Structures are given as C-alpha cells and as structure tokens.
Amino acid sequence: MNRTLGILISGRGSNLKAIIDAIARQQLDARIAVVISNRADAPGLDRAIAAGIETLVLDHQAYASREDYDRVLVSELRKRDVALVCLAGFMRLLSPVFVDAFPNRILNIHPSLLPKYPGLHPQQQALDDHATESGATVHVVNADLDAGPVILQKTVPVLPEDTADSLAGRILEIEHLLYPLAITKVLDGN
Ligand code: GRF
Numbered sequence: 001m002n003r004t005l006g007i008l009i010s011g012r013g014s015n016l017k018a019i020i021d022a023i024a025r026q027q028l029d030a031r032i033a034v035v036i037s038n039r040a041d042a043p044g045l046d047r048a049i050a051a052g053i054e055t056l057v058l059d060h061q062a063y064a065s066r067e068d069y070d071r072v073l074v075s076e077l078r079k080r081d082v083a084l085v086c087l088a089g090f091m092r093l094l095s096p097v098f099v100d101a102f103p104n105r106i107l108n109i110h111p112s113l114l115p116k117y118p119g120l121h122p123q124q125q126a127l128d129d130h131a132t133e134s135g136a137t138v139h140v141v142n143a144d145l146d147a148g149p150v151i152l153q154k155t156v157p158v159l160p161e162d163t164a165d166s167l168a169g170r171i172l173e174i175e176h177l178l179y180p181l182a183i184t185k186v187l188d189g190n
Pocket residue numbers: 009011012013014015016044088089090109110111172175
C-alpha cells in the first residue's frame with residue numbers, strides 16, 4: 001500500500017519535525033516524498049533539508065487565483081505519488097480544486113478541541129471563553145474551515161495563569177504526539 005506523504009508548511013515546522021522523528025524512530029511507517037512551503041523563509045524547510053527530504057517553495061503570490069495555485073500544488077503532489085497530504089501549519093485556505101483532488105486524503109492539525117475555537121488564535125479564543133481545558137485535533141480537511149471529521153483529539157488543562165503563549169506551548173507538546181498517531185491511523189485504514 002502507498003504510504004507516501006506530502007507535507008505542506010508555512011512556518012516553523014515543529015509538527016513536520018515530529019513526523020520526521022516518528023518515521024526515524026520507526027513509530028510511523030511512512031515516507032515523506034516532499035515538503036512544500038508557500039513561504040521561502042519558512043524555518044521548517046531547513047528541518048526537511050537536514051533530514052534529506054525534497055523541498056519545494058511555491059509562492060502563492062505568483063499565481064493569479066487560489067485555484068491556479070492549488071492546481072500546481074496538486075500537480076506537484078501527484079507527480080510524487082503522494083497518498084496522504086498533511087497540512088502542518090500551512091496558512092492557506094484550500095479551494096475545491098485541492099480538496100476534491102485528494103478526497104478524505106488531506107489531514108490538518110489544529111490547536112483546539114474542534115469544533116471549539118476554529119480559525120485564527122484558538123488559544124486566545126479558549127482563554128477568552130474561560131475554558132478549563134483545550135487541546136489539539138487532527139481532522140480530515142473538507143470544504144469547510146477546520147470542520148472535517150475528527151481523527152484524534154487530546155485534551156490539556158487550561159491553567160489560571162495561562163497566557164496564549166503558555167497554552168500554545170502546552171498544546172504543541174501534545175500536537176507532536178498526536179499527528180504521527182493520526183497519520184498511522186489513516187494509513188492503516190482506521
Ligand atoms: C500548530 O499549532 C498547528 O496546530 C497549527 O499551526 C501550528 C504550526 O506549528 N495548525 P508548526 O509550524 O508545526 O511548528
């Protein structure tokens with residue numbers, strides 16, 4: 001079975017690193033064919049290069065429309081026979097051109113217990129809501145933002161002294177555990 005991943009990033013790439021490490025430790029049976037960033041300065045690109053993974057920068061600003069950009073993304077992923085697309089801090093909305101090209105084969109990780117706190121600044125949303133717990137969610141990407149079927153979730157406490165940054169840090173630690181597990185679950189057909 002094809003266990004080839006394509007990972008899309010825009011920034012730091014700590015979830016990308018967690019996936020790379022899980023593969024290296026043989027906790028995740030998969031191969032990363034390519035890491036694509038829409039930003040040339042994404043630090044995550046260096047993590048991929050250090051691991052000997054092919055990288056590609058596709059600047060969305062060079063394309064006239066979201067659909068044009070997504071067509072190129074799809075083409076690059078298909079060229080490399082990618083079976084599962086993992087969004088890891090990819091700060092772009094996907095058009096139907098992309099979502100329909102990989103039905104039920106695109107995952108995203110989001111730092112809240114979806115359906116709570118979708119969109120931007122979910123940690124601040126949790127604090128503003130006086131939530132006593134939050135967490136992370138890996139879900140399937142469909143046409144609606146942060147709304148596809150949930151694969152895995154894990155909860156963390158929100159502490160009285162938390163700031164958005166301290167809560168983000170606590171959630172990030174569990175994101176790194178959760179994403180490789182969720183990828184395994186999907187690749188194994190569960
Ligand atoms: C993570 O918090 C992830 O949940 C969200 O964007 C952030 C990406 O962080 N979608 P990193 O680039 O993986 O370090």
